[in-house]
Amino acid sequence: MQAKAVGLTQGLPVSDPNSLQDVTINVNQPRGRDILVAVLATAVNPIDTKQRQGQSPVTTIMTDDVVYYAGAVDRPGSDAQYQLVDERLVACAPKTWSPAQSAGLPxxxxxxxxxxxxxxxxxxxxxxxxxxxxxxxxxxxxxxxxxxxxxxxxxxxxxxxxxxxxxxxxxxxxxxxxxxxxxxxxxxxxxxxxxxxxxxxxxxxxxxxxxxxxxxxxxxxxxxxxxxxxxxxxxxxxxxxxxxxxxxxKANYQLPSMATQGSILAQVAQLADAGVIVPTTKRTLAGINAANLRTAHTIVETGQMLGKIVLTAPFDA
Structure with a gap:
């Protein structure tokens, strides 16, 4: 069911009209030992203001955006057609760079x-x-x-x-x-x-x-x-x-500073598009498959890498 609520999308000074907004939310059905409560009154505590001030911005990533990220080592990686990634670790990739160039960065x-x-x-x-x-x-x-x-x-x-x-x-x-x-x-x-x-x-x-x-x-x-x-x-x-x-x-320990990684990558994408930094991808292998990945690992394990090596789609069986 739906319910009225007061919410926020990012930490802002309370003087900003957008710091707290009237919204409509979906309320899930209670499960397990949950109870559903009709709220008649709610207290405002110092921790509430700190929670508001420290709220990271909700992601601006939209469907069809080209993004880049490093991800986390405790979740499945990028050698697959699809991957779930915490949005706090993600930013829009440089607009003027190819996917292979962007992939070499995060x-x-x-x-x-x-x-x-x-x-x-x-x-x-x-x-x-x-x-x-x-x-x-x-x-x-x-x-x-x-x-x-x-x-x-x-x-x-x-x-x-x-x-x-x-x-x-x-x-x-x-x-x-x-x-x-x-x-x-x-x-x-x-x-x-x-x-x-x-x-x-x-x-x-x-x-x-x-x-x-x-x-x-x-x-x-x-x-x-x-x-x-x-x-x-x-x-x-x-x-x-x-x-x-x-x-x-940051990702391994789910630290509050996880969101800084998405912010860092957003700043670096701006530097890339402004020509302040140049791509470091020096070699690209076409096709994400076991054979190419073995080749790439062999090169990296020499310890003599110049820049980055990147595999690009399509995915081969």
């Missing part, structure tokens, strides 16, 4: 964004961090390719590492200011470039090896699991901070 972008603007003390706005530096270990991979672009958009000096001419050329195209050869001593290369240390660092490879390169009071964000016990004693003399970044944490 997981790497969310990892890079959260590392830069949630774990590190940088501001997510154009040129908001001028005069500060960040070291990105393994800049040519999927996350590194996005981290370089977002860091440059935010005004940072970007130092990164590569090991081959083609990866060096790629990261320079993305905007890296200083490129270090990871086969050689990074400290001496950094000094030769005029830097004694970097302000903060994002480790996308070999978490065990790069702790000494950050200035006192800096922060190190690691994305890949360490292979050996971390020399954490090296952090204490410089009062360094250490943080892990795993972009599935």
């Amino acid at each position: 997981l790497t972008t969310l990892t890079a964004w959260e590392a830069l603007f949630e774990k590190l003390p940088f501001t997510a706005a154009a040129d908001a961090n001028l005069g500060q530096s960040v070291l990105i270990i393994n800049g040519a991979g999927g996350v590194g390719s996005m981290a370089i672009q977002l860091a440059k958009w935010a005004g940072l000096q970007v130092i990164t590492t590569t090991g081959k001419p083609e990866t060096t050329e790629w990261v320079k195209r993305l905007g890296a200011d200083i490129v270090l050869d990871y086969h050689q001593d990074l400290g001496s290369q950094l000094a030769a470039a005029g830097l004694q240390a970097v302000d903060h660092a994002i480790l996308l490879h070999s978490t065990d090896q790069y702790l000494p390169l950050v200035r006192p009071l800096g922060t190190i964000v690691a994305v890949v699991t360490n292979q050996h016990p971390l020399p954490m004693a090296l952090l204490k003399p410089k009062s360094l901070n250490f943080a892990w970044e795993f972009m599935f944490t």
Whole structure:
């Protein structure tokens, strides 16, 4: 049956007429030990105002919209014709990019964004961090390719590492200011470039090896699991901070901040359509099927990825 109610679609100041609205809702039949109550009076408590203020906007995703997302690891994934996804994790894809280009963004972008603007003390706005530096270990991979672009958009000096001419050329195209050869001593290369240390660092490879390169009071964000016990004693003399970044944490634990991932992807889609960032999809395999997926996994497992590899529909039996 239907009933009158007062509801909201997003958290707004109570002075806004849209903060609370008269609506009609569908009321389900009681099940199990439920009882159906005709409300004669209701109290208004401080928690009610907090609930209103903190309400995330209801999704604007509509039928036939082209969307992109990273999803959650505790639900079936994207290697299927259809997939159920929590709308808080979803945003409309860049309008000027192909599906293959857009598909290469979400997981790497969310990892890079959260590392830069949630774990590190940088501001997510154009040129908001001028005069500060960040070291990105393994800049040519999927996350590194996005981290370089977002860091440059935010005004940072970007130092990164590569090991081959083609990866060096790629990261320079993305905007890296200083490129270090990871086969050689990074400290001496950094000094030769005029830097004694970097302000903060994002480790996308070999978490065990790069702790000494950050200035006192800096922060190190690691994305890949360490292979050996971390020399954490090296952090204490410089009062360094250490943080892990795993972009599935919000969804895995159903945190209130889940909705930030949809918001982040919406902002990044705007940057993409404005030409501020470029696609990182470097290879596309036509057909989502087991054979192509095995090929893609084989390439990714080499650990030598340049940008992203994407499979595109149709789905093959």
